[in-house]
Amino acid sequence: MLANNLMSVSxxxxxxxxxxxxxxxxxxxxxxILGDGGVGKSCLMNRFxxxxxxxxxxxxxxxxxxxxxxxxxxxxxxxxxxxTAGQERFKxxxxxxxxxxxxxxxxxxxxxxxxxxxxxxxxxxxLKYANVQEGSTFPFIVVGNKVDVPESERQVYMEEAQxxxxxxxNPPLVETSAKDATNVEAAFxxxxxxxxxxxxxxxxxxxxxxxxxxxxxxxxxTSCCMPISGTE
Ligand SMILES: Nc1nc2c(ncn2[C@@H]2O[C@H](COP(=O)(O)OP(=O)(O)OP(=O)(O)O)[C@@H](O)[C@H]2O)c(=O)[nH]1
Ligand SMILES: [Mg+2]
Numbered sequence: 001m002l003a004n005n006l007m008s009v010s011x012x013x014x015x016x017x018x019x020x021x022x023x024x025x026x027x028x029x030x031x032x033i034l035g036d037g038g039v040g041k042s043c044l045m046n047r048f049x050x051x052x053x054x055x056x057x058x059x060x061x062x063x064x065x066x067x068x069x070x071x072x073x074x075x076x077x078x079x080x081x082x083x084t085a086g087q088e089r090f091k092x093x094x095x096x097x098x099x100x101x102x103x104x105x106x107x108x109x110x111x112x113x114x115x116x117x118x119x120x121x122x123x124x125x126x127l128k129y130a131n132v133q134e135g136s137t138f139p140f141i142v143v144g145n146k147v148d149v150p151e152s153e154r155q156v157y158m159e160e161a162q163x164x165x166x167x168x169x170n171p172p173l174v175e176t177s178a179k180d181a182t183n184v185e186a187a188f189x190x191x192x193x194x195x196x197x198x199x200x201x202x203x204x205x206x207x208x209x210x211x212x213x214x215x216x217x218x219x220x221x222t223s224c225c226m227p228i229s230g231t232e
Pocket of ligand 1: 036042060
């Protein structure tokens, strides 16, 4: 499904909360997958949703999305997974779909150093077009795909990926293979878990002898975004 077919889909901000979760049978989360062309975003989505792998996957044009129901820590979720086109020429087609995201997967391929170096650009592009408030924390997860490649072809190691994460708000890091299914479910599970943890921190009542930021929080709060000044 191409971007043009999806224009009726709302691009407003997500409005999930623990309160909503408790009153609904399943929480709908919008998950956007970003990363350079060819890192395996479409294959990751297809492996996760359909348990299928395509050796000759074509470049995505615009965006496509699929839904998948999962259960994490006893809670039911429907993940609406948005697979974007990583090639630069499709930037204007993909960026309008960032708004309203609950979770963002930043993806690189372990045999492609450039795709790893570009994580910083992908993160910035997301924050800009998703309109995430400056100073907020957003649930990113970093995914190093193609971990099935021979060791001689590996260009990015866990340590340097972990170092990047440490410098960028410590998102969870998972190495995956869409080809042989390694850690694909775990990556999406970790993404939902990261969202739920952040959401729980937002919902937690403030204790009395701390600075009262409740007014500021209620004004600034958006789904899954938390002003850094309001952290524990
Ligand atoms: N070895 C290996 N190859 C993979 C893996 N995942 C994807 N590929 C291959 O990498 C190529 C690109 O995969 P895609 O999923 O189309 O990449 P993409 O990130 O969606 O690319 P764009 O749509 O252009 O942004 C295809 O030939 C896939 O078969 C993986 O885990 N291991
Ligand atoms: Mg694709």
